[in-house]
Amino acid sequence: MFGTFVEELEEDRPRYGIVKNLGTFNPLKVAFHEWIGMFRDAFAPDLTPRERLNYLIKPPGWSHDGSRDTSETLKAAYLRRNPGEAGKPGLPSAGVEAAE
Numbered sequence: 001m002f003g004t005f006v007e008e009l010e011e012d013r014p015r016y017g018i019v020k021n022l023g024t025f026n027p028l029k030v031a032f033h034e035w036i037g038m039f040r041d042a043f044a045p046d047l048t049p050r051e052r053l054n055y056l057i058k059p060p061g062w063s064h065d066g067s068r069d070t071s072e073t074l075k076a077a078y079l080r081r082n083p084g085e086a087g088k089p090g091l092p093s094a095g096v097e098a099a100e
Helices: 027-042 049-057 071-081
Strands: none
Touching: 027 049
16 A cells, blocks of 8 residues: 555565554553544644645655654664665665655
């Protein structure tokens, strides 16, 4: 859907997880924390109707003012810390930086 699928390679096993810890073991909060965050963003004051809708339909990390990390900026930061990983499935090639 977002163009993020890549074939899994045996020599490069995927690492799963979330970007930041939730700080709770409450199953309802774990299940719905992203939805709560999306609606909190969408109903913040001083947004246009288009910006409100975009918070609900744009890819993770999208913000009306560009102040948040998207998957592209997270990948670029990861490559700055781990340059040898460049070009692996799901990561851009060496020398390709995401817009920040």
